[in-house]
Amino acid sequence: MNAKELFEQIQSKRSFLCVGLDSDITKIPQHLLDTDDPIFEFNKAIVDATQQYAVSYKPNLAFYESLGVAGWLSLDKTVRYIREKYPQQLIIADAKRGDIGNTSEMYAKAFFENMDFDAVTLSPYMGSETVTPFLKYNGKWSIILALTSNKSAADFQLISDSNGLKLYEQVIKVSSTWGSIDNTMYVVGATKAEMLSQIRKLIPNHFLLVPGVGAQGGSLSEVALHGLNNQCGLLVNSSRAIIYADNTTSFAKTAADEACKVRNEMDMLLQAKGL
Amino acid sequence: MNAKELFEQIQSKRSFLCVGLDSDITKIPQHLLDTDDPIFEFNKAIVDATQQYAVSYKPNLAFYESLGVAGWLSLDKTVRYIREKYPQQLIIADAKRGDIGNTSEMYAKAFFENMDFDAVTLSPYMGSETVTPFLKYNGKWSIILALTSNKSAADFQLISDSNGLKLYEQVIKVSSTWGSIDNTMYVVGATKAEMLSQIRKLIPNHFLLVPGVGAQGGSLSEVALHGLNNQCGLLVNSSRAIIYADNTTSFAKTAADEACKVRNEMDMLLQAKGL
Numbered sequence: 163m164n165a166k167e168l169f170e171q172i173q174s175k176r177s178f179l180c181v182g183l184d185s186d187i188t189k190i191p192q193h194l195l196d197t198d199d200p201i202f203e204f205n206k207a208i209v210d211a212t213q214q215y216a217v218s219y220k221p222n223l224a225f226y227e228s229l230g231v232a233g234w235l236s237l238d239k240t241v242r243y244i245r246e247k248y249p250q251q252l253i254i255a256d257a258k259r260g261d262i263g264n265t266s267e268m269y270a271k272a273f274f275e276n277m278d279f280d281a282v283t284l285s286p287y288m289g290s291e292t293v294t295p296f297l298k299y300n301g302k303w304s305i306i307l308a309l310t311s312n313k314s315a316a317d318f319q320l321i322s323d324s325n326g327l328k329l330y331e332q333v334i335k336v337s338s339t340w341g342s343i344d345n346t347m348y349v350v351g352a353t354k355a356e357m358l359s360q361i362r363k364l365i366p367n368h369f370l371l372v373p374g375v376g377a378q379g380g381s382l383s384e385v386a387l388h389g390l391n392n393q394c395g396l397l398v399n400s401s402r403a404i405i406y407a408d409n410t411t412s413f414a415k416t417a418a419d420e421a422c423k424v425r426n427e428m429d430m431l432l433q434a435k436g437l
Numbered sequence: 438m439n440a441k442e443l444f445e446q447i448q449s450k451r452s453f454l455c456v457g458l459d460s461d462i463t464k465i466p467q468h469l470l471d472t473d474d475p476i477f478e479f480n481k482a483i484v485d486a487t488q489q490y491a492v493s494y495k496p497n498l499a500f501y502e503s504l505g506v507a508g509w510l511s512l513d514k515t516v517r518y519i520r521e522k523y524p525q526q527l528i529i530a531d532a533k534r535g536d537i538g539n540t541s542e543m544y545a546k547a548f549f550e551n552m553d554f555d556a557v558t559l560s561p562y563m564g565s566e567t568v569t570p571f572l573k574y575n576g577k578w579s580i581i582l583a584l585t586s587n588k589s590a591a592d593f594q595l596i597s598d599s600n601g602l603k604l605y606e607q608v609i610k611v612s613s614t615w616g617s618i619d620n621t622m623y624v625v626g627a628t629k630a631e632m633l634s635q636i637r638k639l640i641p642n643h644f645l646l647v648p649g650v651g652a653q654g655g656s657l658s659e660v661a662l663h664g665l666n667n668q669c670g671l672l673v674n675s676s677r678a679i680i681y682a683d684n685t686t687s688f689a690k691t692a693a694d695e696a697c698k699v700r701n702e703m704d705m706l707l708q709a710k711g712l
Contacts, residue, residue, distance in 0.1 A: 186543075222543075228547040265499045271503040272508075287593060290592055291587050318611070324597060
């Protein structure tokens with residue numbers, strides 16, 4: 163999927179919502195624990211209920227790895243399920259990998275060949291080699307950490323060089339030359355919405371993956387105000403606020419209601435932008 | 438295992454060698470492909486043959502993840518095998534994870550609870566939250582990327598702030614306050630040996646995990662010259678130069694010979710330092 167196709171999905175769904183599948187065995191509804199694969203059953207129900215309001219799903223790899231082989235199996239089944247049943251959804255491996263060239267090639271194989279993800283989040287600390295092996299895959303995306311939504315993001319991302327350029331700005335400036343707007347996105351936290359305008363000056367046309375709306379306290383309208391471009395240019399992620407809105411047997415219906423609310427707000431924001 | 442215990446292992450083995458298990462299904466000896474779990478059989482043979490010359494093993498997660506569930510199973514078996522048969526070996530998950538607090542907790546569970554690793558490599562880009570959840574585990578280690586051995590490390594790690602402090606120096610300075618010399622190490626590439634003296638001024642007592650000797654061209658004696666401290670303070674990793682020295686049926690014997698050569702050089706370097 164390229165940027166144009168992603169924008170078409172957004173226009174047709176009237177949504178730029180990405181649902182984060184941070185599926186935690188200790189937080190999912192109790193009744194699912196009696197099934198053979200509780201995490202997969204949870205994901206399947208959440209995806210079926212929310213897919214009409216979302217354009218993307220983002221499993222957070224840590225939650226699957228914490229369960230070992232069983233978790234990896236649940237992840238694999240989840241990706242297959244979404245791919246087969248909802249082929250237009252952009253499936254993001256929230257993996258934040260980042261390593262030397264020959265190792266990055268292996269991670270690219272893991273996510274783009276062994277599993278059929280469309281995109282993977284990457285940490286830029288080790289430089290271009292962490293990203294370029296992923297860019298060789300046609301139609302796949304590298305989503306590079308720029309300015310993250312967490313508190314301790316400031317520890318290093320906001321350090322200024324001698325010209326006053328902050329580390330996250332350097333990352334964007336340098337790494338945006340490695341690929342194109344059709345294979346590179348950036349993670350920019352919703353909790354830093356006021357910095358989005360500045361980021362849009364550096365990369366007016368790239369898609370941004372924006373976590374931090376919902377449980378982490380970011381505002382969707384602020385993000386839209388500073389981040390929307392003429393092709394939308396945003397994927398806004400919500401995880402806990404949707405998938406854990408309810409942990410009774412009605413969890414999927416409640417998740418759908420929450421996703422629908424977000425979609426309706428996104429629809430208005432798109433309209434206001436003439437999209 | 439704390440720093441003192443690790444140093445005791447090093448003194449007893451006369452070695453500070455870490456063998457990197459970058460076990461690639463396309464590079465291991467052909468005859469292993471007929472077994473049920475070629476990657477595990479390869480690792481088992483390498484570990485059995487080299488363990489007397491090494492104090493640590495470091496599976497590179499990408500190589501296992503690239504094989505999906507089967508790879509994760511091989512990894513799990515490898516860790517169990519080393520833990521049971523050679524309990525004094527420090528087992529490092531070369532995972533380079535790095536995420537927000539609640540996600541880091543999940544990764545810590547994955548590597549320190551679900552699997553019995555002693556240490557995990559971590560990328561500092563997202564700040565203290567990427568590390569602190571791992572530090573809660575007694576006897577376990579966080580190994581933080583500082584100055585890596587790859588070419589594109591210079592893209593961001595060498596950026597200087599307005600006081601002339603480079604990013605990797607900032608990372609070391611700030612993150613060395615999060616834990617102690619008993620639970621924190623740093624990755625410093627052997628290809629940057631001349632910078633080790635500078636790093637030793639910032640952290641005289643921390644252990645450093647040094648990749649890049651061997652296939653990547655770093656020199657062991659240079660690393661020792663600039664990096665050894667009074668408790669050794671070094672783990673030097675070699676992967677390809679040992680595990681792929683030979684891909685005939687004699688591969689394990691050849692790997693042992695290569696590891697023995699490195700150990701003998703390390704013994705001399707330790708002696709020269711009076712250790």
